Amino acid sequence: MRVLNSIKEKDVFDYSTVLQKEKDVLLNKKSKDKVCTIQDLYDMTVLNNDINIDLAADLIYNAKSLKIIADSSKDIFELFVNFSKDIKLLGINCAELYSMGNNVILEKNDTVLVFYNNQKGELYRSFLWQCLKKKLKIINISSKKIEKFENKKTITNLYYLSCSQLNKVMCIEILIKCVYLGLLTKFKS
Numbered sequence: 001m002r003v004l005n006s007i008k009e010k011d012v013f014d015y016s017t018v019l020q021k022e023k024d025v026l027l028n029k030k031s032k033d034k035v036c037t038i039q040d041l042y043d044m045t046v047l048n049n050d051i052n053i054d055l056a057a058d059l060i061y062n063a064k065s066l067k068i069i070a071d072s073s074k075d076i077f078e079l080f081v082n083f084s085k086d087i088k089l090l091g092i093n094c095a096e097l098y099s100m101g102n103n104v105i106l107e108k109n110d111t112v113l114v115f116y117n118n119q120k121g122e123l124y125r126s127f128l129w130q131c132l133k134k135k136l137k138i139i140n141i142s143s144k145k146i147e148k149f150e151n152k153k154t155i156t157n158l159y160y161l162s163c164s165q166l167n168k169v170m171c172i173e174i175l176i177k178c179v180y181l182g183l184l185t186k187f188k189s
Contacts, residue, residue, distance in 0.1 A: 017108035038174075041161065045174050048159050053175075055156045056113075057182025060087065063137075065094045069127070070172045071117045072099040075169045080115070083176045090187060102125065106134055115141040115172065126153075141175065 048052060060066055066087075077099065084097045098104045100116045100123060112131050116124040119142060119155035131138050131154075138155045143162035158179070160171040 041174050045178050052156055053178050053182050056179050059111050059137050061186040064109045066111050068097045069114040079173050111137040113139040
């Protein structure tokens, strides 16, 4: 993926359609309209995450058991259903999908990919602490850094683009597709 030279110049202005139907996103910089492509959003996501996308792809690729714990809102949960199907098509058959509210039994060798919309909530924090106590490998999807969990060695943090005018579902979908592309490179090499 190419690197944008002018990311700092871009302010996201208005976007409310789904990723599959869009090729361009309207951006506004002091009354001059600019167009940002979906590729630009991929690039910004990759830059936002540095090497963590590759680390997450590596954890998933090497997982003996992958438990995906996702938000139960319909649109976001559907993204993770599709992601789970996609990685199973690659031959990673160890992936299981759960809603955050379900009782998930965590085993010693599990790798956990977790996204929960209410990251300040007690359910989310207690789940992460439970994963940390069991010394599981955790891929945590967040919009911004959570200081309590930031420096934990077993957590790989992934950050989706966060802007009030940008569709959250689209941003999470782009992040998941970046991880999927990282997985494809593991199979290619």
